[in-house]
Amino acid sequence: MRSLQPSSPTALVWAALALLAVAPSLPAATGAQDRHVAPGARAVQQQQQHQHQAPAASAETVELGDMTVPDVELVDQDGRAVLFYTDLVAGKMVAINFIFTTCTTICPPMGANFGRLQRALGDRFGTEVSLISVSVDPLVDTPPRLKAWGEQFGAGPGWTLVTGAKPQVDDLLKALGVFTPDKLDHSPTLLVGNDRTGRWTRAHGLASPDTLAELIVSMLEPDRPTPAPVAPPAADQSGGGHR
C-alpha cells in the first residue's frame, strides 16, 4: 500500500477498496497453455526466464509473475507480426488492457484512460513504459480497425494494439486470467508488469490515469515490493455499476 501514496481523497477510497476488491496475487494460469509446454521445457524456460525465445510453431511459454504465458504470435495495428512476450513485454514495463472495438460500454472509457495515461506518464511513455491493448474479439478486430480505434484516443508510438488468430489470442487471454467465453462479459482489468523485476499486478482499467501512472512509476523501481492492486474507481462505497 505504501507505494500508492494516495494524493487525493478519491485515491484513498480506491486504496481502501483495494483491500476488499481484488486479491493481490494473480490467479494461477489455467491448464490451457500446458499443452504448449513439454514437461522438460518448462524447467529450461524458468532458467532462461527473460531471455528471448525463438519463435516456434507452437508458442514457447514464459513465466510472468505467477502466470505461465505463451509467447504467441499476434498482429499489431499496422499489420506487423509480433510475438507477445518477445516483442512487446521482454525487458519492459507494460500496462495491458483488454478491449474490443465494437464494445460499447467499458472499452471506450478504457481507451480514453489509456489516451490520458500516455500524457500522465510523460517522458516515460514509449521509453520506459509501453501500453498494450489486446483485442478479445480477434475475429472482428482487424489491424486497420484497431488502428482507427486507437486513433480516437490519440494512441501514440508506445501504445500497441494487437489482435491475431483466435486460438492464439484465446490461449493468451486464458494464461493472463482474463478470458471469458462471451466477450460482453470481459472485465475492465488492467495488467501491470515489469519484466525486468518480474513483478506483476492487476489494476482496474477505469481507475484514474494519475493513480495508474503512480502505480506504474512505483513499479519501475526495482527495490520496492509489489504494490497492492488498484481497485475500481468508485464514486461511493457501493462498488456496483450504475450509469
Place this chain on the structure above:
Amino acid sequence: MNERVVPAAALAAALAAATLASSSLAGQAPLGDEQRRGRRLYTTGAPASGAPIVAVMGEGDVEVPATVLPCASCHGHDGRGNPEGGVTPADVTWDALTKPYDTARSDGRRRPPYGRELLARAIREGVDSGGAPLDPTMPRYRMSDADLADLVSYLEVIGTVSDPGVGEDTLTIGVVLPAADEALAADEAGGMGAAVRAVLHAYFSEVNRRGGLYGREIELELVAPPATADPDRRAAAVAELVEAAQPFAIGTAFLAGADAEIGALAKELQIPVVGAIGLYPDTAFPLNRYVFHLYAGMVEQGEALAAFAAARFPAESRAAAIVHAGADRSRQVAAAMAARLEEEGINGILRREVADHEQQAAAQLAAELRDAGTAAVFFAGNGAAAIGLLEAGAGMGWEPLLFMAGSSAGGDLFAAPASADGRIFLSFPAFPTDRTEVAMLEYRSLLEAYALPPAYQSMQLTALASARLLVEGLARSGRDLSREKLVTALEGVYAFETGLMPPISYGPNRRIGALGAYVVGVDLQAGSLGPTVEWVPLR
C-alpha cells in the same frame, strides 16, 4: 406507391435544409425538431450547432469528444442500456426515470424520480436525482444549454418512437435512380432512370401483393438527381429526399460519382443505404457502417487483376509496368495494383503516367517500356489511351499483355491491333454467367406482367439484385424494426444468392457484397469476351 422526381430547380436549398428538420412536410414524422436534434445527439454525440460536446471522465482530466462516447453507446438506441463487463448502464427511458416513487439503481442505492432539470444535472454534473454521484463510468458531458434541452426532449420519448419511415402497415424506402440526362430523368417513358424505376416498382408491387414484410407494404420514394458533374448536387438531392420523405432506408442507390458525398450523408443521417452501386466504395476504417455496396469498385478490381496476372502469368507479371492516367482516382488504382503485386512477391515494377490522346507521348512510352523488357501492362485509364499505347507498341514490335477494368475500356478495346488478340484481360465486378435461369425467369415474368420497357437490362438486373438484398435484410430484421437492427442483420448476410450477381456477403468489417472480380479475356477476332472467365475473390 409514391414516386417523386426532384427537379433540378429544387436542389439549391437542399443542403441547407439537410440539418434543419422540416417534419411538417413529412406528415408521418414522429418527432419534433428538438427531439430529432436530440436523437442525433444521443446516437452520435454530435451537437446540433456550435461547439463540440466533450465527455469528461474520472476526476476531471480525462476529456474525449462525445462522438467517442455517445449516450447510445452505453444506454442503447432504445435507452434500456447494454450491460457489459460488470457495468449496468441505467435504463434512461422516461418511464423508468420518472417513476413517481424512489427506485433502486443497479448498485442498490435508491433515488427519487427525475425531471427535466434533474436529468440535465445528471448529464452535466454526474449526480443522480438524489444528489449522489453516478457510477464513474458515466462521463459528465459539457454541452450548450440548447443541446442539452434537445437531448432531454429526446429522452422524454426515447424507446417509444419508431425510426423514420416505419409505419403501422407501411415502410418507406428511398431510391436513388441512376444519373440520366435531365430531360430523360423527367421523362416517364424513357431513360435509365425510368427503366430502373419500372423494374423496382414491379418487384415491390409483387412483394406487397404477397403481404409485404411483416404486415408492412413497401412504399418507394424515388429521387432522380440530374446528371450533373457536381457530386455535391447529387448528394443534395438525396438529402432533400431524406428530409422530405423520411424514408427508413435507402434501397437501390446509383451513386454515379457521388460515392463519397452520399456515403458521408448516410453516415451523418445514420440512414442505411442497402445496395449502393458505385465505382469507388469507401472501405476505409473507421468503417462507414451505413453503406452496403453491391460490387467491387475500381480499386478492388485493380487488385483482382494483379492477383490474376501473378497467378496466371507469373513471368510476365514480374516484367510488368503500371500505366495510369493523371487523375487522383487513377493513381489510387495504380497504387492498389502495385500493392497487390508486392503481396504476390513482385516488387519494384515500373509506374508511368500517360496523358490521354497524345500519340507522341504514347509512342515514347511504348518505346521506353519495350526497351525495359516490359511484358505486361496494368492500365488505369481509359480505353482510348490503352489502345493508343498498344498501337504504338504494335508499330515497333512490342506486344505486351494488357490488364484493365472493363468499365474503363468500354467498347474501344475491340479496336485494338490484331496482334493483341488473346493478350487483353478485363475485370468486371459481375458477369452474365452469374445469372441463373430461375432468376431470369422471374425477371422476364416481371417484364411481362408489368409491361416494363425492355431497356437497360443490366441496370435493371442490378436494381433487382439490390432490391432482393434489401428484402433479405428486412426479413432478417423482423417486425420490430430499427435502422440499427437492419445494419446488424445485413452484417450477418453470408453468401446470399440473388441469382443475378455473385453471392453477397457482409460482415462487421466488410461493406462490399461481392468482394472480388471476374477477369475476362478479349477475343478480338470474334469481337466478343472470352474464353477466359475467372472469378478472383479478394481477401
